[in-house]
Amino acid sequence: MKLNLNIQPLNTWIKTGKEPLVISGPCSAETEEQLVATAHLLAQTGKISALRAGIWKPRTRPGEFEGIGSIGLEWLKRAKEETGLPTAVEVATAKHVEEALKAGVDILWVGARSTANPFTVQEIADALKGVDVPVMVKNPVNPDLSLWVGALERINNAGITKLAAIHRGFSSYEKSAFRNEPMWDVAIALKTLAPELPLINDPSHISGNRDLIGYVSQKALDLDMQGLMIESHIDPSVAWTDAKQQVTPAALADIIDHLTLRKAEVRNSEVNDKLAELRNQIDKIDDLVIQKIAERMQIAEKIGQYKKDNNITILQVGRWDEILQKRTTYGKALKLSAEFTEKLLELVHNESIRRQTEVMNADAAQGQAAEKLTHA
Incomplete structure (x- = not known):
């Protein structure tokens, strides 16, 4: 927009x-x-x-x-x-x-x-x-x-x-x-x-x-x-x-x-071609990242169903701490800042929690919908 x-x-x-x-x-x-x-x-x-x-x-x-x-x-x-x-x-x-x-x-x-x-x-x-x-x-x-x-x-x-x-x-x-x-x-x-x-x-x-x-x-x-x-x-x-x-x-x-002024747009065709090539690589990687996150969320929903069936709480603090520590260390090894890795993991974790919450409360939501139909 x-x-x-x-x-x-x-x-x-x-x-x-x-x-x-x-x-x-x-x-x-x-x-x-x-x-x-x-x-x-x-x-x-x-x-x-x-x-x-x-x-x-x-x-x-x-x-x-x-x-x-x-x-x-x-x-x-x-x-x-x-x-x-x-x-x-x-x-x-x-x-x-x-x-x-x-x-x-x-x-x-x-x-x-x-x-x-x-x-x-x-x-x-x-x-x-x-x-x-x-x-x-x-x-x-x-x-x-x-x-x-x-x-x-x-x-x-x-x-x-x-x-x-x-x-x-x-x-x-x-x-x-x-x-x-x-x-x-x-x-x-x-x-x-x-x-x-x-x-x-x-x-x-x-x-x-x-x-x-x-x-x-x-x-x-x-x-x-x-x-x-x-x-x-x-x-x-x-x-x-x-x-x-x-x-x-x-x-x-x-x-x-001492400031360096850089151009917002480049008219050199050779430079533009190189930028287009690199951006195309980024687009492919972005698509792959989103695809893998979607796959991760599908697994998170399965975990949510398993937790529901076995009456286990959604949030497992120990597991979250383990993810943060391991992934942040891995990110540093790949030259990613700890701050970036933590923010990314928090976004992914929050979405996983949301998905699992939906799974855990699915029956309650269906029950409320049925009750509304009954009283309609």
């Missing part, structure tokens, strides 16, 4: 002559001097397509710096006038939309916390009706594809055709090297649903650490994302918010210089 979005190509509403497309600027507009100076340094790199800055900052706890407020829009206007860079800000209320547009902001984006709340998104969408302005929508805080899609649809239904999504990662209780888990599969799922929708990556919020920004940026470009939103500050060490994930304009330029 594909999303039916009415949108314009990215290059019709933002200059994409520079590759990759980069939107950059401080996490927060702190002072007029800080914002304007950062903007000039970014413009001088020649690698920036738009200037971003946080004006209103939704923070997790009260008492933290929640943005400089509307006065920052005037600073942003000055930065735009002096550098020629289009500007972008986050909006979380109808009032934010009104003030940003009045100040001449070129691009708006909906933040992760706002995307998670359909009421907030609808308020923003209502404020955008009749307005011709680009809007970007960040993924929600949690990995909920439907919420992300719903927010994009609400904005699009308001008449916004200059639309893009921003992948900024997802919150997770599990500790890892990332501030927000990339969960690339969710972003890929969105691209699959809406291939024409521009998808921009936010490596700053995924990384939470400037040392990882280059790595995440390259990964995003390799997955055919159309651009990057990277936070940059004239002096990150004294930044009022998210200091660890911001880079200086010079460091940003260095990161971009």
Whole structure:
């Protein structure tokens, strides 16, 4: 199923002559001097397509710096006038939309916390009706594809055709090297649903650490994302918010210089022929994998019948532990990561449990159906 979005190509509403497309600027507009100076340094790199800055900052706890407020829009206007860079800000209320547009902001984006709340998104969408302005929508805080899609649809239904999504990662209780888990599969799922929708990556919020920004940026470009939103500050060490994930304009330029741009499509017939050959091999293997899984499920149903006949519980914890240990070890020997093998086994195991449960409860289900017919 594909999303039916009415949108314009990215290059019709933002200059994409520079590759990759980069939107950059401080996490927060702190002072007029800080914002304007950062903007000039970014413009001088020649690698920036738009200037971003946080004006209103939704923070997790009260008492933290929640943005400089509307006065920052005037600073942003000055930065735009002096550098020629289009500007972008986050909006979380109808009032934010009104003030940003009045100040001449070129691009708006909906933040992760706002995307998670359909009421907030609808308020923003209502404020955008009749307005011709680009809007970007960040993924929600949690990995909920439907919420992300719903927010994009609400904005699009308001008449916004200059639309893009921003992948900024997802919150997770599990500790890892990332501030927000990339969960690339969710972003890929969105691209699959809406291939024409521009998808921009936010490596700053995924990384939470400037040392990882280059790595995440390259990964995003390799997955055919159309651009990057990277936070940059004239002096990150004294930044009022998210200091660890911001880079200086010079460091940003260095990161971009070391990125490798790859083509989404190849026109060389020899290369295409080789790709087609390799993909044909994958298709055959995929068919075989599915066939073998189907055979496995047939055996699982027989096991379910045997357990039913002998009054044995479906779940055998010892057996499941044995499968996990043996198959994970085998997977490592075949150069498969333990995480991948475990996830695959869990999917297969859950389907086996479901099949066996159906077999175990078949008589009860038939009995309920017969009872309904009796009382009909």
